[in-house]
Amino acid sequence: MTKNKIQYSEDIVPYSRDELIEKVRRKMSNKRFQHVLRVEDMSLILARKNNESLEKASIAALVHDYGKERPNEDYIELIKDQYLDANLLKYGNAIWHGLLGSYFIKKELQITDEEILQAVRVHTTGAAEMSRLDCILYVADYVEVGRQFSEVDKAREIAMNNLDEAVSFETEQTLLYLIQKKALVYPKTLETYNAWVAK
Amino acid sequence: MTKNKIQYSEDIVPYSRDELIEKVRRKMSNKRFQHVLRVEDMSLILARKNNESLEKASIAALVHDYGKERPNEDYIELIKDQYLDANLLKYGNAIWHGLLGSYFIKKELQITDEEILQAVRVHTTGAAEMSRLDCILYVADYVEVGRQFSEVDKAREIAMNNLDEAVSFETEQTLLYLIQKKALVYPKTLETYNAWVAK
Numbered sequence: 332m333t334k335n336k337i338q339y340s341e342d343i344v345p346y347s348r349d350e351l352i353e354k355v356r357r358k359m360s361n362k363r364f365q366h367v368l369r370v371e372d373m374s375l376i377l378a379r380k381n382n383e384s385l386e387k388a389s390i391a392a393l394v395h396d397y398g399k400e401r402p403n404e405d406y407i408e409l410i411k412d413q414y415l416d417a418n419l420l421k422y423g424n425a426i427w428h429g430l431l432g433s434y435f436i437k438k439e440l441q442i443t444d445e446e447i448l449q450a451v452r453v454h455t456t457g458a459a460e461m462s463r464l465d466c467i468l469y470v471a472d473y474v475e476v477g478r479q480f481s482e483v484d485k486a487r488e489i490a491m492n493n494l495d496e497a498v499s500f501e502t503e504q505t506l507l508y509l510i511q512k513k514a515l516v517y518p519k520t521l522e523t524y525n526a527w528v529a530k
Numbered sequence: 531m532t533k534n535k536i537q538y539s540e541d542i543v544p545y546s547r548d549e550l551i552e553k554v555r556r557k558m559s560n561k562r563f564q565h566v567l568r569v570e571d572m573s574l575i576l577a578r579k580n581n582e583s584l585e586k587a588s589i590a591a592l593v594h595d596y597g598k599e600r601p602n603e604d605y606i607e608l609i610k611d612q613y614l615d616a617n618l619l620k621y622g623n624a625i626w627h628g629l630l631g632s633y634f635i636k637k638e639l640q641i642t643d644e645e646i647l648q649a650v651r652v653h654t655t656g657a658a659e660m661s662r663l664d665c666i667l668y669v670a671d672y673v674e675v676g677r678q679f680s681e682v683d684k685a686r687e688i689a690m691n692n693l694d695e696a697v698s699f700e701t702e703q704t705l706l707y708l709i710q711k712k713a714l715v716y717p718k719t720l721e722t723y724n725a726w727v728a729k
Contacts, residue, residue, distance in 0.1 A: 506709055510702065515728040521720045529714040 398432030597631030656722030
């Protein structure tokens with residue numbers, strides 16, 4: 332697998348890739364951990380295609396769901412302690428693990444690289460302005476080989492050809508999906524849509 | 531027609547209904563004017579069903595598109611002169627005539643009733659919190675008898691039975707329609723969705 336070829340050398344994490352993987356594995360179910368490894372694979376493919384740092388792509392992917400299985404109480408406490416926007420309390424883990432997961436990644440994994448933390452912050456909602464690394468993680472999470480949904484083949488094909496178009500397609504499909512199931516939509520998701528999809 | 535039975539007596543406008551109709555007629559094409567009269571008809575039906583003031587429902591309906599055929603320059607000047615949110619400049623008449631049309635209604639038609647002005651402000655986007663009059667105008671504009679779109683029969687049936695459900699249905703359908711045509715979505719429309727549609 333692609334990921335096994337990566338050796339960390341940039342001193343972004345103060346330990347090896349194997350140690351990072353072990354720290355991540357301990358925080359989640361095996362099912363989610365396998366998803367994380369597939370997101371890393373896909374992120375590396377996209378990073379190669381788009382001339383992004385493979386090491387950053389690997390780390391961002393490995394930590395992107397680090398906060399996904401944390402209890403809600405951890406996030407509620409964080410929102411209150413850090414005086415974050417109280418509207419966040421209306422949302423749940425689906426929004427929190429992305430937007431706020433970076434707090435735990437910084438504190439517990441000693442990762443301070445702002446590009447990586449930002450890619451994690453926007454990996455669920457996207458953002459009006461996204462770096463290449465942001466786009467890679469956002470798209471890799473959507474099209475990793477384990478994903479199954481009606482438009483996934485089309486999404487993968489676009490991802491292999493044009494990263495920006497893949498961000499646009501994913502954003503449009505995600506918003507339609509959320510509305511069709513009458514789910515709460517975080518305002519940042521609409522900002523992403525208005526910037527990346529709307530004409 | 532229902533509307534002919536209305537006599538204004540509450541001193542909300544300093545002239546008769548016939549004079550208001552004449553002022554409105556002068557500001558728009560005949561096609562739009564006929565739409566306005568149909569929205570008034572539907573607003574009166576909904577006002578009767580929902581115990582709302584018929585006079586306010588009539589006035590709000592008659593003036594709701596007062597600013598719809600104004601040149602863009604009028605709105606751009608208004609946004610700049612009144613130091614309104616500069617993000618409004620990214621949108622067009624579809625958003626401006628609702629949100630900002632009330633400026634012209636107040637100034638040129640001497641209508642100062644805040645309930646009526648507010649119903650006009652939110653008649654296109656809706657709002658998280660809407661008064662009964664807001665809901666009546668919002669729904670009447672969507673289901674007036676001249677409207678034709680695939681879900682209109684269902685929308686009318688809901689409107690005849692439950693005003694809140696009609697607001698919810700209209701909001702969901704409108705958002706889906708905008709996304710399907712990749713149109714820019716004003717953030718307030720999402721606020722309406724999150725408040726009225728999302729579970």
